[in-house]
Amino acid sequence: xxxxxxxxxxxxxxxxxxxxxxxxxxxxxxxxxxxxxxxxxxxxxxxxxxxxxxxxxxxxxxxxxxxxxxxxxxxxxxxxxxxxxxxxxxxxxxxxxxxxxxxxxxxxxxxxxxxxxxxxxxxxxxxxxxxxxxxxxxxxxxxxxxxxxxxxxxxxxxxxxxxxxxxxxxxxxxxxxxxxxxxxxxxxxxxxxxxxxxxxxxxxxxxxxxxxxxxxxxxxxxxxxxxxxxxxxxxxxxxxxxxxxxxxxxxxxxxxxxxxxxxxxxxxxxxxxxxxxxxxxxxxxxxxxxxxxxxxxxxxxxxxxxxxxxxxxxxxxxxxxxxxxxxxxxxxxxxxxxxxxxxxxxxxxxxxxxxxxxxxxxxxxxxxxxxxxxxxxxxxxxxxxxxxxxxxxxxxx
Numbered sequence: 001x002x003x004x005x006x007x008x009x010x011x012x013x014x015x016x017x018x019x020x021x022x023x024x025x026x027x028x029x030x031x032x033x034x035x036x037x038x039x040x041x042x043x044x045x046x047x048x049x050x051x052x053x054x055x056x057x058x059x060x061x062x063x064x065x066x067x068x069x070x071x072x073x074x075x076x077x078x079x080x081x082x083x084x085x086x087x088x089x090x091x092x093x094x095x096x097x098x099x100x101x102x103x104x105x106x107x108x109x110x111x112x113x114x115x116x117x118x119x120x121x122x123x124x125x126x127x128x129x130x131x132x133x134x135x136x137x138x139x140x141x142x143x144x145x146x147x148x149x150x151x152x153x154x155x156x157x158x159x160x161x162x163x164x165x166x167x168x169x170x171x172x173x174x175x176x177x178x179x180x181x182x183x184x185x186x187x188x189x190x191x192x193x194x195x196x197x198x199x200x201x202x203x204x205x206x207x208x209x210x211x212x213x214x215x216x217x218x219x220x221x222x223x224x225x226x227x228x229x230x231x232x233x234x235x236x237x238x239x240x241x242x243x244x245x246x247x248x249x250x251x252x253x254x255x256x257x258x259x260x261x262x263x264x265x266x267x268x269x270x271x272x273x274x275x276x277x278x279x280x281x282x283x284x285x286x287x288x289x290x291x292x293x294x295x296x297x298x299x300x301x302x303x304x305x306x307x308x309x310x311x312x313x314x315x316x317x318x319x320x321x322x323x324x325x326x327x328x329x330x331x332x333x334x335x336x337x338x339x340x341x342x343x344x345x346x347x348x349x350x351x352x353x354x355x356x357x358x359x360x361x362x363x364x365x366x367x368x369x370x371x372x373x374x375x376x377x378x379x380x381x382x383x384x385x386x387x388x389x390x391x392x393x394x395x396x397x
Contacts, residue, residue, distance in 0.1 A: 087206035088241070094210070136298075242367075254278040256274070265312065269299060
């Protein structure tokens, strides 16, 4: 007779797969199931991540170095930009000499030396006068201060300190600042000499190279791009030359008007003062008008007195406003083919962003940008609208 056993009791089925408990045997710890071959034990980062991190670190250091290098080379970039515009301005007289048989290098040297001679002559003529009048003004300061001191004491019963006390107090308070300021002035003069030599050398090399330099630049471009580059180069050169011409016209007008006024006022040195005002006010950006007007004011003050000096001051301020608001925009618009308001806004904007250099080069750069825009952007035919024209007059003819 067969004995029956209930499920779960008795021996296990020999055909059933042995579990971990059965493989490990009694009393032994339970082992986890075996990991399939080829499966990762834990998640790992991708192989490209270390290289990407290294490249990111290198890019950060290269960016920091490039930023610091750009800051250190800012002065050099400005000098090269000035030299480039000088070479563009001197290109027409150089080409004129080349057409008459001069070699390119000799013509460039003659143009550069001629321009330097004119500038040095102007400095020699007016620099001596400026220094003499500055010395005379310094000598007359104590006398003017004494007169002001007596006037205030008589009218308002206010006593100003004596000149000796003022000088002693100023030396005690600002002696160290004066010494550091003198050192700063010396360093600035040396830096200005180095910058001037750099600008002159780069200008000469660019001017002497001429077509060869343009050919070396165009050699990296396709024929279509070469035509565009040469067109823009020609437009820029034309705009710079027109800008210099407009400055010459404004300088001539300022010289004539200033000479007439000083002659009526009977101020001494009327002609050289008028030429100084005309040249400095037009070719020294931003502060040129104030620097040019300071010399005739000092001459009138030291040679004639307060009423004449105040008259010259009023004339300088009034003419400057007339020139800025009416004359200069008209002349610049005609020479550079720009709207008068655009010319004024360009000078203000470039001067605010780039300083003195931006104010001086604002008009030719803006005119070049305008010419570039008309080249690359097509203008469309205007629609019919009353907003595009002034209304007709309704008054009787």
